[in-house]
Amino acid sequence: MSDKNEPSNSTDEEEIVEKEVNEYDEENEQDEGLDNQEDLTEKFNLDEEKISLNAQISDLKDQLLRTMAESENIRKRTLKEVEQAKKYSHISFVRDLVSSVDNLKRALDSVPDDKNDLPEPIKNLILGLEIVEKEIVTTLERHNIKQISPLGEKFDYNFHQAMFEVPTNNSESGVVVEVSQNGYLLYERLVRPAMVGISKKIEQNDDKDNDKK
DSSP states (O other): OOHHHHHHHHHHHHHHHHHHHHEEEEEEHHHHHHHHHHHHHHHHEEEEEEHHHHHHHHHHHHHHHHHHHHHHHHHHHHHHHHHHHHTTTTTHHHHHHHHHHHHHHHHHSSSOOOOSSSHHHHHHHHHHHHHHHHHHHHEEEHHHHEEEOTTTSSSTTTEEEEEEEEEEEOOOOOOOEEEEEOOOEETTEEOOOOEEEEEEOOOOOHHHHHHHH
């Protein structure tokens, strides 16, 4: 009896073993599927993080470049302002100084051309003042202060101020024919315009009226 039952037991055991193997394989397949899904999720998250980091790096580079450009502009502007301050900070003093030079020139212009009748001490004083005036003008030019004496030049509103018109046909219209007061430049900046009289063509009607008279 026992010999007849042995094959049946063996078959059952094989079925049980096969079932366990199949279950094990299914579990492994499920685990592998989960692992693959986790790998894909992790890779996706890493890609998103990489994209985000690259965007942040790009923004930081852009901010850095803008900051560097702004700093360079500030540096250049500061250097220019310092240079301008060095060149023109004393322009008010120059304006007052040239007024004193003008007064000295007016005093010398009032001296008669013929000095022979003047006492010797007065002639020596005038000669000394003329030398002083020339030295002052030379010193001003050495410090980049230049006179504007535009007699015979075309009127330029940038450097001249027209005080009156002189009717004449001896020169074309708009030419400086008289300088009442010299102007001055400090480097290329105007300290004071030259006060001038400019020519104006005499109209034909005026000529006819004069002939009738």
